[in-house]
Amino acid sequence: xxxxxxxxxxxxxxxxxxxxxxxxxxxxxxxxxxxxxxxxxxxxxxxxxxxxxxxxxxxxxxxxxxxxxxxxxxxxxxxxxxxxxxx
Amino acid sequence: xxxxxxxxxxxxxxxxxxxxxxxxxxxxxxxxxxxxxxxxxxxxxxxxxxxxxxxxxxxxxxxxxxxxxxxxxxxxxxxxxxxxxxxxxxxxxxxxxxxxxxxxxxxxxxxxxxxxxxxxxxxxxxxxxxxxxxxxxxxxxxxxxxxxxxxxxxxxxxxxxxxxxxxxxxxxxxxxxxxxxxxxxxxxxxxxxxxxxxxxxxxxxxxxxxxxxxxxxxxxxxxxxxxxxxxxxxxxxxxxxxxxxxxxxxxxxxxxxxxxxxxxx
Ligand SMILES: Cc1ncc(C[n+]2csc(CCOP(=O)(O)OP(=O)(O)O)c2C)c(N)n1
Ligand code: SF4
Ligand code: SF4
Ligand code: SF4
Ligand SMILES: [Mg+2]
Numbered sequence: 575x576x577x578x579x580x581x582x583x584x585x586x587x588x589x590x591x592x593x594x595x596x597x598x599x600x601x602x603x604x605x606x607x608x609x610x611x612x613x614x615x616x617x618x619x620x621x622x623x624x625x626x627x628x629x630x631x632x633x634x635x636x637x638x639x640x641x642x643x644x645x646x647x648x649x650x651x652x653x654x655x656x657x658x659x660x661x
Numbered sequence: 662x663x664x665x666x667x668x669x670x671x672x673x674x675x676x677x678x679x680x681x682x683x684x685x686x687x688x689x690x691x692x693x694x695x696x697x698x699x700x701x702x703x704x705x706x707x708x709x710x711x712x713x714x715x716x717x718x719x720x721x722x723x724x725x726x727x728x729x730x731x732x733x734x735x736x737x738x739x740x741x742x743x744x745x746x747x748x749x750x751x752x753x754x755x756x757x758x759x760x761x762x763x764x765x766x767x768x769x770x771x772x773x774x775x776x777x778x779x780x781x782x783x784x785x786x787x788x789x790x791x792x793x794x795x796x797x798x799x800x801x802x803x804x805x806x807x808x809x810x811x812x813x814x815x816x817x818x819x820x821x822x823x824x825x826x827x828x829x830x831x832x833x834x835x836x837x838x839x840x841x842x843x844x845x846x847x848x849x850x851x852x853x854x855x856x857x858x859x860x861x862x863x864x865x866x867x868x869x870x871x872x873x874x875x876x877x878x879x880x881x882x883x884x885x886x887x888x889x890x891x892x893x894x895x896x897x898x899x900x901x902x903x904x905x906x907x908x909x910x911x912x913x914x915x916x917x918x919x920x921x922x923x924x925x926x
Binding site: 584587589591592594595596597598600601602619634636637639640641642643644645647648649650651652653 | 667669670671672673674675676677680684685687688689690691692693694695698847849850853854883890891894
């Protein structure tokens, strides 16, 4: 099964050990696809995570990465072309 | 099943090369992290990692050497512009820049920044204004707003006791020396993009030997403002922006030409 975050055009990766749980990314994502997680990282910060059900809506706009004070977010666009069936 | 394949995919954003992997120690939501990231991005894009020197000041960013993956030097409180001056005059091929807070630049270091600007010294200053002494526990800075709480103005800053806030860009732009003086902010992604453009132009002005360039960045300090990071951005918009209007306060014609060049490119 295709992981949900890979069915859209773009996706983000959050570095869990850099993230400090400020949730500025949550507040700026125009698609509302990032949310506070239900767990913490090793430092005890409540991470930001991608909501699996909304992940495919990521447009790769980079707003989350631009506001992240901890350089914890990478944004990628899929280079492969998915066949309609694979979507 | 397809896994993350970042090495195969197009990178739209990634932590800049000029930043070490070492994580920032700043509080959650601190604006210094955003500004450090932007400086590192600009240094990557201008390909000056081998020539850049961060002259750190005293404040929450004093340990910048942990984070920047290029040379750096510590300076005594407020003296960063003097140290950067020496670096530039002795080794003109280096690209020194100072990173200073508002306590550092606008209180103890007022004389240094005024005279570096008056001399038109060919250095760059990134001035992070969070309207407070962050590192030492939230005392009043010269930039603290009237009525604003700080640990040394517990009833709010009163002009009869503590004077009025200093507008650094407005003040320095009256001098003939600076080539570029601008105030930007990092309260949302659009503002962050503009802040990066200003920082890049400031470094390009130095690379073109045009003289002193200074970018003031309005930057949140959620810890000492005593608000959560997201609310700190709203607080910045509501309170700091009216007192410290964004914009370019001084752009000499040669810098304006640089700007046009980048638009054409
Ligand atoms: C000579 C001297 N005086 C005072 C101090 C105490 N001190 C350390 S940081 C600081 C102010 C820092 O404020 P700012 O420059 O605004 O930096 P921020 O932490 O807000 O980024 C002061 C007064 C010092 N270290 N050295
Ligand atoms: S903006 Fe960065 S540090 Fe803050 S919650 Fe999002 S990923 Fe974490
Ligand atoms: S890149 Fe844009 S759409 Fe995707 S998660 Fe970040 S802010 Fe949201
Ligand atoms: S005290 Fe303020 S300026 Fe210092 S690291 Fe914390 S949020 Fe940033
Ligand atoms: Mg400060």
